[in-house]
Amino acid sequence: MKISHISKQEIARGEAIRGLEIRTGIFDLLRNKFPDFTKDDFISIDELNQYRRIYLTSLITLEKGELAKIDSDVMEAIKNNSILSENIQDEIEADLTPGQRIADKVAAFGGSWTFIITFFSFILVWMLINIWFLAAKPFDPYPFILLNLILSCLAAIQAPIIMMSQNRQEQKDRQRSEHDYKINLKAELEIKLLSEKIDHLLVHQNKKLLEIQEVQTDYLEDLMKEIKKSGHKK
Incomplete structure (x- = not known):
């Protein structure tokens, strides 16, 4: 009669399982609890089934934990996905100098x-005053030289202000393009990361399912042996 390494009791005939015949995962589980257990030692089939159930439970628990971790990583990635795209306009406006702000407002107006x-009304009023109301002694008689001088000065000042604002607009567009590039790059990296996580999950999950099926197959084989033994006894 063989002695069980776990319970130190005799094992019934035909129910002894040698350590060499035990599946690797279950054998490692036994070694963790009984460090002196070797492949030459024996345990009963009931004890083996007990540790099979423990091993299956640990596999299922581990699988749930990995799924929860992946879900957590996905949610974290989604939460952080808006970091680069927030407050872009505020960042651009914060870097403006007072002169640039004035140039933008003047160009917009x-x-x-x-x-x-307003300017057309000003010119019309200027001409009416000098032609009708001050016809005897106008301060800017026809052909309105003073008005032409004012218009020329206004055009000379307005042109560089508009150019300054256009340069600012080009700088804004460049900054927006850089932000768009960063957002697109981050989205690409996130998609790649999630794809790798899904691939890892599928491969790892298939391995776990295959291992669970193998343990279940061992169960069925043991049951078939017991049924055959019962049939022979009858």
């Missing part, structure tokens, strides 16, 4: 209908 109507 100079390209509006408000400026066109």
